[in-house]
Amino acid sequence: MPSSLRPELKNAKKSFVLRKGRTTSAQRRALKYLKKQHTIQLGEDKVDFSAAFEGSPKKLIADVGFGSGESLLYMADRFNEVNFVGIEVYPPGIGSALNQIEQNKLTNLKIIESDVFDLLETKVTNETFDAMIFLYPDPWPKRKHLKRRLLSEDFLNLLYDKVVIGGLVFCKTDWGDYYTQVKEAVASDNGWLREDLTNLPEYLKSLPQTKYERKALIEGRESRELLFRKTPR
Ligand SMILES: C[S@@+](CC[C@H](N)C(=O)[O-])C[C@H]1O[C@@H](n2cnc3c(N)ncnc32)[C@H](O)[C@@H]1O
Structure with missing residues (x-):
């Protein structure tokens, strides 16, 4: 069934609650003046990634x-x-991110402001991404919130559609039961092949420690990584 018709995704609870968080004046300025250059604006149609990167035929990686x-x-x-x-x-x-793209004059990075569920379901053509990266997805550790976890079996099915054959999904989490949940979902689907972490692509090696990761370490949670590849089902 095409993912756009999957009722379980439509009914899923959001995987985020929009934090208020303080917006600095530099961030506010970037949101006002830099979106046009560095974001992909969503319209009625599917996103044309080739046009967004001005025809550049490079591999396309999403950091969600x-x-x-x-x-x-x-x-x-x-x-x-x-x-x-x-x-x-x-x-x-x-x-x-917009400020840093501008400061570093990056032409190989665009931002999309969207819930990834909605984006993948309605605006992304199948077999688009060469890799999709999930670094510390919100853990939703309380039992009553487990359904909010982004990397559910249904969402992994949607990812399957959007990644090219041979494409990769990488996930890093500091919550042991989230790691197990994803590992088991991947193992139960013959379309995904677990990859050894020695096969990490160069861009995933030696990533900097993020604020979130530092907090996890201070609180005594160890991070674990999963790499898996899409194969024909
Ligand atoms: C725990 S933070 C991790 C941030 C970063 N990846 C890191 O490693 O520090 C999870 C992030 O995922 C974003 N997020 C959660 N659900 C999302 C969704 N459905 N679509 C897009 N972003 C989402 C949240 O806004 C939040 O910034």
């Missing part, structure tokens, strides 16, 4: 929920042979 953008900016700055798309709903984080 990039937060303040430390890892995303690190990757885009060092690996300009790859195009990156950052998908986020949190305006201060988007403002910071």
Whole structure:
């Protein structure tokens, strides 16, 4: 069934609550003046990523929920042979990323301000991304909130549609049961092949420590990583 018709996704609870967070004046300025150059604006049709990157035929990697953008900016700055798309709903984080794209004159990074569910379901053609990255997706640790976790089985099915054959999904989390949940969902689907972490692409090696990761370490939670590849079902 095409993912756009999957009722379970339509009815799913949002995987985020928009934090108020303080927006600095620099972030506010970026949100006002830099969106036109560095974001992909969503319209009625599917996103034309080739046009967004002016026809550049590079591989396309999505960083979903990039937060303040430390890892995303690190990757885009060092690996300009790859195009990156950052998908986020949190305006201060988007403002910071826009400022850094401008300061570093990056042409291989665009931002999309959207809930990734809606975006993938309605605006992204199948087999678009060469890789999709999820660094510390919101953990929703309370039992009553588990359904809000982004990387549910249904969402993994939607990802399957949007990644190219041979494409990668990378996930890093500091919550043991979230790691197990994703690992088991991947193992139960013969379309995904678990990859050894020694096969990490260069851009995922030595990512900087983010604010979120530092907090996890201070609170004594160890991070674990999963890498899996799309194969024909
Ligand atoms: C815990 S933070 C991690 C941020 C960053 N990746 C890091 O490693 O520091 C999770 C981020 O995912 C974003 N997020 C959660 N659900 C999302 C969704 N459905 N679509 C887009 N972004 C989402 C949140 O706004 C938040 O910034």
